[in-house]
Each structure stands twice: as C-alpha cells, then as structure tokens.
Amino acid sequence: MKRLGTGIGWRPEIADAVERMPGIDWVETVAENVCPGHLPESLRRLRERGVTVVPHGVSLGLGGADRPDDGRLAALAERVEALGSPLVTEHIAFVRAGGSLTATPHLEAGHLLPVPRTRDALDVLCENVRIAQEALPVPLAVENIAALIAWPGEEMTEGQFLYELADRTGVRLLIDVANLHTNHVNRAEDPAKALAELPLEAIAYVHVAGGFERDGVWHDSHAHPVPRPVLDILSDLxxxxxxxxxxxERDENFPEPAELEAELASIRRAVEAGAVERVKAEVRAAGNAVAARRQAAAPGGRREVRAEAPVRGEAGAPRCHRTGTAEATRGAFGRPEHRSVDEARQRLGVAQAALLSALVAGTPVPEGFDRVRVGVQARALAAKRADVVGKVAPELPEILGADYRTAFLGYAQTQPMTGGYRRDALTFAEHLLSAGRPGDAAARRELREWWLERSGPAPRSRRPVRRLARATRKVLLRR
Incomplete structure (x- = not known):
C-alpha cells in the first residue's frame, strides 16, 4: 500500500493555508464537491508539486439495502481519474432508504447513519463493496463511522464486523480514531478492543478529528480541536x-493556520509515541523468543516450549492476536450458503426505512431503539440540513435573516428530504411561499424571485415557460 505520510482535509476555506503548510504530504477532498472538468486551482497546484490528492466519497451509501447507484459510481471513478489518485474512500453507512425495494417513500438522511452489525447487513455490505470495487479504477477503502444510536439485536462487535468485511472482500480500511472515541462515549464500546480485533494489515490510512460532548453524548463535529482521548487512541493504533x-479532518469553524499546524504536530507526536511502544514490544518479543529457545536447548529443558510470535501487520509491526482464525470467525458470523443476499436486502431495507422515517418524518421509533437517542439524532439531522441548505443556497439566510433557522427547522419537522440539498432548498422556499411567508412583503417578493429563477431546468432568462411551471407560479404569485 502506498505510504501517504501526514495529511489534512482540503477545503476551499483553508485552501491557501494548506498550500503554505510545511510537512503536508497529501490531502483528501470530498469527492462530491469536485467537478472533474474544473478542478480548483489550489488542487491543481498541489498535484503539480507532487502532493497526493485522495477523493473521499460521502453519498454512495454502501451500507444501504440497495445496490450502489451506477451513476454515482461512474461519477466517483471520474473524479479519481481527474485527480490521479492512488485510491478512493467511502463510508460504511447508509444515507437513504425506502423506495421500490420496500414500497415505502424514498427518504434521504443527508448524513451518514450506522448499519446494524448483523449477518444480513454484512452480506449486503460485502456485495455492495464488491460492486463498487469492480466499477472503480483504483483500490477502495471504507471508513468506520461515528454513531449516536445503536441498533438492537446486533450480532458482532465493530472489530469483528470490519474483520469479516475485509476478509471477505479484500477491501482496505480507513480507520477513524475519532469515530472510535465517539462510539466509546455514545455506545460504551472499548476502542482498544476494537483495535485488537481489526485486520490492521488492511489499513489504508487513519482519520483524526475533533468534536464535543453535550449531555453525555459525543458529537463528531469536525469543527473543534482534536481532544486528548482521540490522540491516545491514535497512539494505541x-x-x-x-x-x-x-x-x-476539519470541515468548519476553521482556526488560524498556526492552530491547524499545531494540531498536525500533536498528531505526529502521537504517532511517534505509539511507534516507540511498538519497538519496545518487538524487543520484548524477541527477548522472550531467545529465552524460550535457550530454555528448550538447555540440558533437561522442555524442547516443546516455544515463544509465540506476535501477529504482524503489513509494515511488520506486532499487533494483538485475534481470537480464532478467519475461518472460525466466518463460521460464527459469515454467510451460510442457503442465505440469499436478495432476501437480506429486503429485510435490511425494511429496517433502515423504518429507522430513517422515525428520524426525518416523525413516525414511531422502531422497537428496541433508545427513543431519547433517536430524538437526539433526529434533531442533529435537522440542524445539519439547515446548515447545509444555508451553504448551498446562501441567499435564503440573507432573505430570511434571523428567522431562517427557526423557519427551516419547522419545515424539516413535516417535510423529510427526498432529494439532494439543492432540491431541499427549493422545496423549503415553495413551502414558505405556499404559506404566505415570510411576513415582510419585500422579503416575500425577493424569495419568490429567487425560487422562480431556480425552479426549472435552466434560469428563466434562458428557457421557455412551460404550462405546468406557469400554473404553479400563478398559485404562488396570488399569495
């Protein structure tokens, strides 16, 4: 696997700072935010300097019940080619549910949601990963995600689930140590146990990020400094x-470049501290092996005594033994021959649609879930929708002013997202106009003009007015 070194998430807001930062070996960019035919000049300059750029996808939904969308896969492959990347990454998550598979309304989460660690989910994920691997021109790595909620009836730990996934598909792993910390706080999962169970030789690279705790819940914000516990997990790894x-990773609330550089220095120190411990462990293991051989060779010694060699990762570093072989793990958690992936998709689809509907459409919380945590997640999803729509359509907060957020959160309670964020912005505007809002006449006219300009396949000035669009506008203009 290519050695990448130390990197930072490239974002337009910090593009200039990233270019000037010392010691940056590579960057990662959100794949969906890159247009292959019009790469940002900053990324072009970094590539010309020999800096590796890795596209990081967020919308495939490999953990969803449906097969990966061919169009999304083709778009991701196009970005890989445009950036000349040695690999591409995505998430072990679902981002949409419902539709034809379950004969329920199609819903979009607008966020990465956890998959249940069950045999059904593993079977579906493995097949989806294989489909993606065949469609992509470079190796794929998938990331463990942070979770506010846990699925009832899970059959595997996170480490076992990831081990089986890598063993059955050969996919690489992107391990996010901040997400391990999140799951430690939110789900009482031991990060050391997860690391001990992982196939460490499959790691492509590692994510580090910050967050914050509120009312006993850790929020993986990517907008705060990296805390000490996350650095400790990195050292353990x-x-x-x-x-x-x-x-x-830093996605918003960007600090001064000096603060980012200080965080990178802390990350390097954490890795170095772990490397020192790794070398010490290797020395101890070598000493134990020599002592065991001497004991076996001594007169009267037990020649059967043998020091057990540590299991080693790709780089030759010792790591903890896993309990059982791959075959034994597969026997416990793998897919028996009689299990149908199509049937697993159906069952998983129903379960994911029920949960997502509770999160974004206010339907009852499925049995077995923590209702309080589902409520926390639902509010977090609505808040993220408001934030992202405000960025995708910055004119809306400008037109509505201080009322924007309250108005959007009220809209989100009854209007789940069924398309992307741009469609969501238009639907929000339609919702307000249909209700005769905003109350200020000047603001309402400005919002109406904004909606009319963007509600069709092309701006009004460059397209004919169709009857359906004209009829819809007449209804809105009468308000």
Missing amino acids: ASRVSPPGVLL
Whole structure:
C-alpha cells in the first residue's frame, strides 16, 4: 500500500493555508464537491508539486439495502481519474432508504447513519463493496463511522464486523480514531478492543478529528480541536501497526493556520509515541523468543516450549492476536450458503426505512431503539440540513435573516428530504411561499424571485415557460 505520510482535509476555506503548510504530504477532498472538468486551482497546484490528492466519497451509501447507484459510481471513478489518485474512500453507512425495494417513500438522511452489525447487513455490505470495487479504477477503502444510536439485536462487535468485511472482500480500511472515541462515549464500546480485533494489515490510512460532548453524548463535529482521548487512541493504533497515512479532518469553524499546524504536530507526536511502544514490544518479543529457545536447548529443558510470535501487520509491526482464525470467525458470523443476499436486502431495507422515517418524518421509533437517542439524532439531522441548505443556497439566510433557522427547522419537522440539498432548498422556499411567508412583503417578493429563477431546468432568462411551471407560479404569485 502506498505510504501517504501526514495529511489534512482540503477545503476551499483553508485552501491557501494548506498550500503554505510545511510537512503536508497529501490531502483528501470530498469527492462530491469536485467537478472533474474544473478542478480548483489550489488542487491543481498541489498535484503539480507532487502532493497526493485522495477523493473521499460521502453519498454512495454502501451500507444501504440497495445496490450502489451506477451513476454515482461512474461519477466517483471520474473524479479519481481527474485527480490521479492512488485510491478512493467511502463510508460504511447508509444515507437513504425506502423506495421500490420496500414500497415505502424514498427518504434521504443527508448524513451518514450506522448499519446494524448483523449477518444480513454484512452480506449486503460485502456485495455492495464488491460492486463498487469492480466499477472503480483504483483500490477502495471504507471508513468506520461515528454513531449516536445503536441498533438492537446486533450480532458482532465493530472489530469483528470490519474483520469479516475485509476478509471477505479484500477491501482496505480507513480507520477513524475519532469515530472510535465517539462510539466509546455514545455506545460504551472499548476502542482498544476494537483495535485488537481489526485486520490492521488492511489499513489504508487513519482519520483524526475533533468534536464535543453535550449531555453525555459525543458529537463528531469536525469543527473543534482534536481532544486528548482521540490522540491516545491514535497512539494505541500506532503501537500495533505503522499506519500508512494519518490525516486531520476539519470541515468548519476553521482556526488560524498556526492552530491547524499545531494540531498536525500533536498528531505526529502521537504517532511517534505509539511507534516507540511498538519497538519496545518487538524487543520484548524477541527477548522472550531467545529465552524460550535457550530454555528448550538447555540440558533437561522442555524442547516443546516455544515463544509465540506476535501477529504482524503489513509494515511488520506486532499487533494483538485475534481470537480464532478467519475461518472460525466466518463460521460464527459469515454467510451460510442457503442465505440469499436478495432476501437480506429486503429485510435490511425494511429496517433502515423504518429507522430513517422515525428520524426525518416523525413516525414511531422502531422497537428496541433508545427513543431519547433517536430524538437526539433526529434533531442533529435537522440542524445539519439547515446548515447545509444555508451553504448551498446562501441567499435564503440573507432573505430570511434571523428567522431562517427557526423557519427551516419547522419545515424539516413535516417535510423529510427526498432529494439532494439543492432540491431541499427549493422545496423549503415553495413551502414558505405556499404559506404566505415570510411576513415582510419585500422579503416575500425577493424569495419568490429567487425560487422562480431556480425552479426549472435552466434560469428563466434562458428557457421557455412551460404550462405546468406557469400554473404553479400563478398559485404562488396570488399569495
């Protein structure tokens, strides 16, 4: 696997700072935010300097019940080619549910949601990963995600689930140590146990990010400094294997460049501290092996005594033993021959649609879920929708002013997202205009003009007015 080194998430807001930062070996960019035919000049300059650029997808939904969309896969492959990337990454998550598979309304989460660690979900995920691998021109790595909620009736730990996935598909892993910390706080999962169960030789690189805790819940915000517990998990990982690459993620609330550079320095120190422990472990293991051989060779010694060699990762670093072989794990958690992936898709689809409907459409919470946590997740999804729509359509907060957020959250309670964020912005505007809002006449006229300009396949000035669009406008203009 290519050694990447130390990197940072490239975002337009910090593009200039990233270009000037010392010691940046590579960057990662959100794949969906890149237009292959019009790459940002900053990314072009970084590539010309030999800096590796890795596209990081967020919308495939590999953990969803449906097969990966061919169009999304083709678009991701196009971005890989445009950036000349050695690999591409995505998430172990579902982002949409419903539709024809379950004969229920199609819903979009606008966020990465956890998949249940069950045999059905693993079977579906493995097949979806294989489909993606065949469609993409470079190796694929998939990331463990943070979760506010846990599925009832899970059959595997996170480490076992990831181990089986890598073993059955050969996919690489992008391990997010911040997400391991999130799951430790929110789901009482031991990050050391997860690391001990992982196939560390499959790691492509590592994510590090910050967050915050509120009312006993950790929010993986990517907008706060990296906390000490996350750095400690990174050191633990580095004590087990030498990670090919480590990357700092920051998506908003960007600090001054000096603060980002200080965080990168802390990340490097955490990796170095882990490497020291790894070397110590290797020395101890070598000493134990020599002592065991001497004991076996001594007169009267037991020649059967043998030091057990540590399991090693790709870079030769020792790591903890896993319990059982791949075959034994598969026997416990794998897919028996009689299980049908199509049937698994159906069952998984029904379960995911029920949960997502509770989160975004206000339907009853499915049995077995923590209702309080589902409520926390639902509010977080609505808040993220408001934030992203405000960025996608910045004119809306300008037109509505201080009322924007309250108005959007009220809209989100009854109007789940069924398309992308741009469609969501238009639907929000339609919702307001249909209700005769905003109350200020000047603001309402401005909002109406904004909606009319963007509600068709092309701006009004460059397209004929169709009857349906004209009729819809007449209804809105009478308000």
